[in-house]
Amino acid sequence: RAKARGTSQIVRFRPEMSAQEQERRRLKMELPGALKAGQLQLHYQGQYKLPEQTLSGFEALLRWPHPQLGFISPLTFIGLAEESGLILDLGRWVINEACRQAREWNLDERDLTISVNVSSQQFEHEDFVQDVRQALAQHDLPARCLVVEVTETMIHRDLSLAQATILELQHLGVRVAMDDFGTGYSSLSMLRQLPFQQLKIDRTFLQDLTTAADAKQFTQASQFMKAILELARSVDILVVAEGVECSEQLELLSAMGCDEAQGFLLGRPLPADQVSLPNLQTTRAAG
Numbered sequence: 001r002a003k004a005r006g007t008s009q010i011v012r013f014r015p016e017m018s019a020q021e022q023e024r025r026r027l028k029m030e031l032p033g034a035l036k037a038g039q040l041q042l043h044y045q046g047q048y049k050l051p052e053q054t055l056s057g058f059e060a061l062l063r064w065p066h067p068q069l070g071f072i073s074p075l076t077f078i079g080l081a082e083e084s085g086l087i088l089d090l091g092r093w094v095i096n097e098a099c100r101q102a103r104e105w106n107l108d109e110r111d112l113t114i115s116v117n118v119s120s121q122q123f124e125h126e127d128f129v130q131d132v133r134q135a136l137a138q139h140d141l142p143a144r145c146l147v148v149e150v151t152e153t154m155i156h157r158d159l160s161l162a163q164a165t166i167l168e169l170q171h172l173g174v175r176v177a178m179d180d181f182g183t184g185y186s187s188l189s190m191l192r193q194l195p196f197q198q199l200k201i202d203r204t205f206l207q208d209l210t211t212a213a214d215a216k217q218f219t220q221a222s223q224f225m226k227a228i229l230e231l232a233r234s235v236d237i238l239v240v241a242e243g244v245e246c247s248e249q250l251e252l253l254s255a256m257g258c259d260e261a262q263g264f265l266l267g268r269p270l271p272a273d274q275v276s277l278p279n280l281q282t283t284r285a286a287g
C-alpha cells in the first residue's frame, strides 16, 4: 500500500481509485510544496458587536488558491494536513501570518482582535504556547489582540491538557474561543470544564431560526438560542453568532442580546488587500 511506504514516496494512482480519492492524494502530496512556496493565504472576515454593528475584529480563514483546481476549501485540506502531520508547520505559519497582518493593520491601536483557528494536533503540541508567544513577540503584537479558536470536537483526547493550555494562553493574555459550539456531543460539559472566554455558536442554530416550518419550531429554536446566551452571560463568556446571512437573523440576535455576530450579511471573508479598516481614532491626548 502506498501509505505504508511513507509520505516521501510518490503515490501511485491505481485506475480503480475513485476520482475523489485521487484528488485527495494529489492535494496531500502538493500541500507541503504549496506552503513552502508561499501559495497559501489568509482571508479575513469581520466580527461585529451587537446591536451597534461596529467591527470588533477579524477571523483569519485559510485559503489555498490551487493553480489548476481553483480555491480549495480548508475543510478539505486541513484534514489532509492533519493526516500527514504538516498541520504543525501549517498552523505555525497561520499564527505567524495572522500576527504579521494584525501588526500591519495596527489592530492594537484600533482595539480590534484577530482570531485564528487551531487544530487539535497543534493545540495539544507541547510547543504550542511557546509558538504563540514567539509570534506575538516577533510582530510586537499585544496578546490581547489575539483570539485562538478551537472546536469542541477536538478536545476529547486530553481534557486536562486542554485546560492547562487554555490557562497558559490566558496567562499570556490571549483569549480562547470555543468554535462551532453546539455541534459536538459534549458542548455543555466542555464549556463547564474548560475556561473559554468566547463561544461561537454554530450557524446551524441560526438556520433553525429561519427555516422553522411553523411557530412551534421557531419558538423552540429561539428558546435554544436564548438559553445559550443566558448561560454564557451568567458565566461571563462572550457569544459570537456565526453564519448570519439575513437581516431577520441579525435582528433576532440583537433583540436576544447576543454580543457579536459574523456572517455573509455583515461581510464575507476577503483577502487582506480588500479589507477596509475603520478610521483610526485620533482623539488621544496630544503629547
Ligand code: C2E
Binding pocket: 045, 060, 061, 062, 073, 074, 075, 078, 094, 117, 118, 119, 149, 179, 180, 203, 242, 243, 244, 245, 262, 263, 264, 265, 269
Ligand atoms: P470556522 O472556523 O467555523 O469558520 C467559519 C466558516 O464559515 C468559514 O468557512 C467561513 O467562510 C464560513 N462562513 C462565514 N460566514 C458565513 C455565512 O454567513 N454563511 C455560511 N454558509 N458560511 C459562512 P471556511 O473559510 O471554508 O472554513 C471552514 C473551516 O475550516 C473553519 O470553520 C475552520 O474550522 C477551518 N479552518 C479555516 N481556516 C483554518 C486554519 O487556518 N486552521 C485550521 N486548523 N482550520 C481552519
Ligand code: MG
Binding pocket: 059, 117, 149, 179
Ligand atoms: Mg473559526
Ligand code: MG
Binding pocket: 179, 180, 181, 200, 202, 242
Ligand atoms: Mg465555526
Ligand code: MG
Binding pocket: 180
Ligand atoms: Mg466551522
